[in-house]
Amino acid sequence: MPRIAVIGGTGVYDPGILDNVTEKTVDTRFGLARVAVGSYRGQEVAFLARHGAGHSLPPHLINYRANIEALRALGVQRVVATAAVGSLNPLMRPGDFVLVDQFLDFTKQRSATFYEGGEEGVVHCDMTHPYCPHLREVLYRIGTDIGLKLHREGIYVCTEGPRFETAAEIRMFRMLGGDVVGMTSVPECVLAREAGMCYATVAMVTNMAAGIGADRLTHSEVLEVMAANVSKLSRLLMESLEFIDVTAECECGGIRQEIERLRERKKG
Template sequence: MSVRIAIIGGTGVYDPNILTGIRDEKVSTPYGDVGLKIGDYQGKSVAFLNRHGAGHSVPPHLVNYRANIAALKELGVKSIFATAAVGSLNEKMAPGHFVFADQFLDFTKVRKHTFFEGGEQGVVHTDVTDPYCPELRQVLAQAAGEFGLHYHNGGIYVTTEGPRFETPAEIKMLKLLGGDLVGMTSVPEVVLAREKEMCYVNISMVTNFAAGISPTKLTHQEVLEVMAENAENLRKLAMKAIALIDPERGCLCQGALEKLNKE
């Protein structure tokens, strides 16, 4: 059975009791080998990729994003649900809320951002007017509405390099630029998915207000505690969205390079 759907996130996203036939898989890519799990849900094969590795051992600036996305493409994945823990710059997006980002601002510094580096790959300027798949965002909104979850369909995700948290001065700047959320993983993941012509949607769980907005200093433990409290909602949301989509669905995201290839 072809694997058309993938979830990128931590192991807390899935529940082995929901899936059947879970197996470990290793996929070799030109960028490195990727280990992931594949299981079945309501007759659909779903790949689960732990972005930070076993035991959360890989920091965000060292994640092998190209290998991860290339591995999912190799499996035949068409739709990616990517989860993320984020801080909020927007008072309306409170801890515990879900946000399905529709735009990003990129403040990363040292990451490999593209599959196209000249040579055999050529030079390609990929359109990212709608970086996060509008169709999948609508599916998530429908699923969140059915469960009565607090959600926002749209928001600007600011990706910072990490692994440190941001200063209050940086948060003030990012808020002035229009950012709603701050995290460390969406870029280049979303861009690479577009280059591989896969639909990609972001499921951000707000774990805290960012530095300078929050009345207390931020700790990683605080993030983990909110994630744990909301893990069941995150699982329900992701699995309901998977139930709602056709694995073989087509989308404009899946023809992102078509016009470029004809020119």
């Protein structure tokens, strides 16, 4: 039973970093999700390609609920996700890595909760610290040890996509305090919190955002920078797996317990 999962974003599609990989199709109440399960230095690890095979799913059509529900059904308790992001912060340059600690949500049409009334009830989940401090600390320690240009924190602006942002939107996001912009962290991290999973995102800066960089942004530029740095990202992920403590007490799991108690009271 894998208790740790890696969710691979843009440019990170291959579970080949694991040994003895088997493909599983998990049937959830929200639809099917494909998950690869393999081993790394003796422990089982799940790998889920967020955008599907060959980047076939745009950000707004990803079935985030099925993905997280599938990981929960497999027994996953800790999730490390990757993401390609544009930078709004001149200190965060292409090729840098950012351990985001907060988000600003500008998505528009995504199912962002497991609890939509009825038998499931309504749950207002605390998101004071949306990204797990324990996982972020492990990633920061390992990233620093292996010499990555790694920023300990940053505010992730999540947009709907699949289009890139206008220069005016980027100016607004900067005024609101955003550091990087992407299209996938919400609702993924929210659903992971509702599921009681510890969740962290390693964001790789692939470009300066619209109006900040000198050139017009293209998706090929994103893929080029990602390809040039994916080996560094893989090393960070794999070396961190050994130091993730799945038995440690954490507020992320505590919130799940609070949700379950609330649901039981409502049923009673």
